[in-house]
Amino acid sequence: MELVIDRLSKQYGAKIAVDRISVKLNKGVYGLLGANGAGKSTLMRMICGILKPTGGTVTFDGIDSDKEAFRAILGYLPQDFGYYPEFSAKDFLLYIAALKAIPKKEAKKRVAELLELVGLSDVATKKIKTFSGGMKQRLGIAQALLNRPKLLVLDEPTAGLDPKERVRFRNLLGSIGKDCIVILSTHIVSDVEHLSDEVMIMKDGSFIFQGKWNDSEMSLEDFYLSQFEEDEAHE
Amino acid sequence: MNNLDHRIKEYFKAPESKRKEEFINSLAPSEISFARFVISQAGYIRKLTWILFSLVIVGIAAVPFILDSSVIWFVSGLMPLLALLMVSESNRSIRYKMAEIESATRFSLRSVLLARMVLMGTVNLVAIVIAIPVSTHFGDYSAVASGLYIVTPFLVAASAGLYIVRVMKGNTALYSVAAVSLFISLFMFLSRDRFTSIFIKDAVKYWGLIALLALVAMVKQTAMLIKNTEEITWNW
């Protein structure tokens, strides 16, 4: 199981959003840290194959990211996603399951399982428009797990979750991360510290750090914040 | 003299100001009247709205020279588009998620909404005032009947549109308003050849009744929309 990102770039006119990123990821949880505008979401979207890169490739076990076979092993939770107001939670998951080519019978079982896992069984038949922000986020996490993905890409997954839900999410991710590649982008340094096996810190479209963080010299948070101070000093 | 002033400024630097912030804070904040605020809002109505409005006015004025008949149907078919522009402007703050910020200002969201409605209402009135004599002069109906055939589609579209933006959220609300307005426009264009029985003399009183009901509905929806601005932040 290997995700290979090779010189991946995205350019919008003169602005380089992602600058020739190359990395090889195996099983485990990878935390992607970076300030707003660092290029995290752009990188995530290119990894998922929903945004065309300007250059470079993304492959999973040799399969290109623009192939159907790639999307078959992918689970993606976007940073800011919507829903159909007239759909219930169950409708929504069944619909996404159909998009994931999961057979109907299996989909029904899996949907029930996931609703239980994320604590939405009681409101399965209620319309999503009645959900709170945290409930919608949990529903988003559930849809990403429908096809038991080998590559799970989560863009700000804990946004909108209260502390209790965040702990629950960490436990869930902890168990999933043993069997697949999880890339988790966030602003919350403690999430990365608790969950990730490795950390990738992104700044101005490039990685400034990649690997296991060694706390002995400096905490991750201090290092992360020091990057902002460097920016202020330059200004 | 200017040269002397310039030389003096060059050689004699003014001292650094002390307690500048304190002095500025002691001054009473400048204020503008509500009327000036309303007028200033005109600059924030989108250019596209003004362009489309102008096109409608040009259409109304030009149609008698283009069509040899059916002037009234074309003009009354354009009226719901004016209603659409008005409703679209009134809904902008919510659509672009500016409502919360505007609610926290001195001239709050309520005032902004009222100002936009006043401005758009005034320009629409201008359009109606132009449309009625044009249609009466180039048509077969009395001034009262022509006036009703023009004003009623506008009022129906406006009241329906204001209701929709009040109960529906997001960009889909504007789409629904556009759909309803365009449908009313289409109905008026179609009624030239079809549904001609709704334009007989006896039916004028029913047009008056519908126009009156629609006017009441429009005023009510406007008042509720403005009242709702308080609830918007609460619902967030």
Place this chain on the structure above:
Amino acid sequence: MNNFGTLYKYEVKKIVCKKLFAVMCVLLLVLIALTPFSSLFGAYYENGEPVGSSLDIYKIEQSRKMALSGRTIDNELLKETVEAYRQVPDELRYTSTPEYREYAIGYNEIFSFIRMSTGMDFKAIKAWEPDEEELYKSRKETLNRYFEESFITDAELKFWKEKNDKIDGPFTYTYHDAYEILIDSFQTVSVIVMAFIAIVLSGLFPNEKVLKTDQLILSNVLGRKSTFAAKLLAGITVSLGCSLILSAILFVECLGYYGTQGFEFPFIMVFSASAIDISVGQVCVIAYLVLQAAVLLWAIIVMVMSEFLKNGIATLAISMVFIIAGGMISFPVSMRVAGQIWDWLPTNYPAIWNMFDERTLPVAGKCFISWKVVPIIYLLIGAVLFFIGKRKYERVSAE
């Protein structure tokens, strides 16, 4: 296949489970319900004064037409018609006189036939000595002259003259109001259905971006190819379903209220500019079937346009402009090609005067009558647009 069925089901749900859809359906039902009866409302005026309700006067007209039903349009009936109209005063609005109601109202269709066939006006017909041979000969000549002045090709002219020559009288008059109303209502129904489709489908693709569900869809296995096909099929299903239901309601209303008699009444007595030897009943069936082909193509056009424009309101506005312009703009007869293309657009073609006119599709010296070829052309264009739209959608990127 199973998954495609599920996707299709949810795509249909996305279209129909909306308040706007329900409101539009109700409005359409009201309009369709009123359309066949729109001329029966209100008062009937004679010399500017109301003398009764339009419905009462129609009942008189209906009973008189039924009394004439089954009679051959021969010298006897022609003489009766002319005699009846001789009682009507020479006024500009002679149909608003009491004499018209008293004597002539039941003979108005026969009178129209005489006028269309001979070119004579009201006064000239009153002075005419009825002659059935002259009438039927005049019908052929008038129509042939019309074809000669119509800017059609020589092949078309020969084609229509041959068809015209084969249509011999005498005709039999039959009461056929149901079919006349269906033909009369056809264009109105078509326009309403096209507007409905534009309103309901313009946001189908752009809404995914507006609702922020596009990334979820595109990141899934079936998020491109199957989703596009499911959306299009859902849109076509809803459009065709509504169109068929509305057409069926209209047929039931007209045949139920006005009666089923007159299926076999010659179409050329209703539409004098045609040399097609078919009945009004057959015209109704053909017209409403061709409407479904136009609906299919229009639905595909609206959906594919929305995918290219990525803006529901812009798609809706452009669609409605086409629909409205179709009713207001017509090309001069001399601009044959441009006029034919314009009149054959799916928003304009469902109108009796376009479907059954003299313009054919001339291919390799043969002339194909328009209502026989246009549905096939629509299906082909629909298929091409499907593939163009599919290609565009599959390459879409969540920018």
